Amino acid sequence: MxxxxxxxxxxxxxxxxxxxxxxxxxxxxxxxxxxxxxxxxxxxxxxxxxxxxxxxxxxxxxxxxxxxEFRVEKIGGQQLEMLRRLGFIRSLASVACPYDRVLNVREGKVVDVSVGQAYGLPYAxxxxxxxxxxxxxxxxxxxxxxxxxxxxxxxxxxxxxxxxxxxxxxxxxxxxxxxxxxxxxxxxxxLAAGHSVSFGFTIARRDGAPFDFKALTYYGERTSDGVDYLSLFPVPTGMRANLFMFRDPADPVMRDLRRDTEATVLRLLPGLQPYLGDFRVTDRVRNWVMDLxxxxxxxxxxxxxxxxxxxxxxxxxxxxxxxxxxxxxxxxxxxxxxxxxxxxxxxxxxxxxxxxxxxxxxxxxxxxxxRFRQALTSRDDIGWDVRRRLHFLRRSITHRVDQMRPGWLAQVRSALRA
Incomplete structure (x- = not known):
């Protein structure tokens, strides 16, 4: 060149x-x-x-x-394929934390498990x-x-x-x-001012032991809380926590999340405690309000x-x-x-x-x-309530079937693509 x-x-x-x-x-x-x-x-x-x-x-x-800065990314799925085509996959693997299994949890119960190579690292x-x-x-x-x-x-x-x-x-x-x-x-x-609010921070167990999962996604339990999900995944500095919400940025809960992060997260996601144990935030809590x-x-x-x-x-x-x-x-x-x-x-x-x-x-x-994530998280009308229940029920049933007959789901998907 x-x-x-x-x-x-x-x-x-x-x-x-x-x-x-x-x-x-x-x-x-x-x-x-x-x-x-x-x-x-x-x-x-x-x-x-x-x-x-x-x-x-x-x-x-x-x-x-x-x-x-605020952003810490998890890279997986189609993103990895595009990075591979562009010639960056080896460089990514050399600087990021790999993981290949994500527990997806709601109301304290595992909905399903995502399996596939992914990486976590800061945007910088x-x-x-x-x-x-x-x-x-x-x-x-x-x-x-x-x-x-x-x-x-x-x-x-x-x-x-x-x-x-x-x-x-x-x-x-x-x-x-x-x-x-x-x-x-x-x-x-x-298109949408103050569309979503994101919080980012790093956590660790107080006893210094590793968490019992490689990565975890915990979905919000109540529409009134406006919590979409909490994403936990490894990065070079520890276990990253990205919390995504659809809620008024001026709501007092935003202040609570900045000042008393551990207690507020557990108040919003009460079924999360058994998965984290006694944990603490190890760095600065940052938040970002996004306009579409x-x-x-x-x-x-x-x-x-x-x-x-x-x-x-x-x-x-x-x-x-x-x-x-x-x-x-x-x-x-x-x-x-x-x-x-x-x-x-x-x-x-x-x-x-x-x-x-x-x-x-x-x-x-x-x-x-x-728009789908916002509606799935916060709409409380009967139509979206049914849709939300079916969304997680379908995922849970599919996961259980795949546990009983490993590989069956992959075969069905392959047949449908053919």
């Missing part, structure tokens, strides 16, 4: 992954095939995939090392893993984009340091930070939005990373290489990505699951 071509003066810091300008950097202009703005998971994965394919990539982010660890796969460390420019002009030909970016960056295509992967998009006339339409939103006015020449920059997700639905991976895979393996092979970068090219069937399906499924 050729690195981005730079005209001007540069210096390398002690951290070889960071490229910083010296005093003459105001005259520096960098040329790249693709400029990726935002170095979170979407941007870092895209930069790695495109750079390894031989494209000149410039990844712009104001942080040399992505900071620790995922980002570091993706950035570590970029062939040329100088592709990461630690700076901030302050202005951008886009056209059918070349895109011009101005950076806070005074540097300039020219590229044929800009990938906007800035997450929910919409200031740069706003300057381009891109607006965010809120999509962008408008995004179809413009020379620029494409991916991940949360295009549409946000409900954390409880578990579709965020999967959606992001679809965006990265379709853009970076199908569309961007083909667009770069011919002149121009007009909206007729950009629209191909937004019209992609896989992308549309992933976006729609994400919103559908967000």
């Amino acid at each position: 050729e690195p981005p071509l730079t005209v001007g003066a540069w210096t390398m810091t002690a951290d070889s992954t960071v490229t910083e300008p010296i005093a003459a950097a105001a005259t520096t202009t960098t040329f790249a095939d693709i400029a990726i703005v935002g170095g979170g998971l979407a941007g870092s994965l895209a930069a790695s995939v495109l750079a390894r394919a031989g494209h000149r990539v410039a990844l712009v982010d104001k942080r040399a090392v992505y900071p620790d 660890g995922l980002v570091a893993m993706a950035r570590g796969q970029i062939p040329d460390p100088s592709s990461l420019i630690v700076d901030e984009v302050t202005a951008m002009t886009c056209s059918d030909d070349v895109q011009h970016l101005e950076l806070a340091s005074g540097r300039r960056l020219n590229a044929r295509l800009v990938v906007l992967a800035t997450g929910m930070a919409g200031a740069l998009g706003y300057k381009l006339g891109i607006r965010r339409r809120v 939103s999509v962008v408008e006015g995004h179809l413009q020449p020379g620029i494409v939005l991916i991940g949360d920059a295009f549409q946000t997700n409900c954390p409880a639905a578990g579709t965020g990373v999967a959606r992001l991976l679809v965006d990265v895979e379709r853009l970076c393996t199908e569309y961007a290489p083909r667009w770069l092979a011919t002149g121009g970068m007009g909206i007729e090219k950009i629209s191909e990505f937004y019209s992609d069937r896989d992308k549309i399906a992933a976006d729609q499924q994400s919103l559908k699951m967000a």
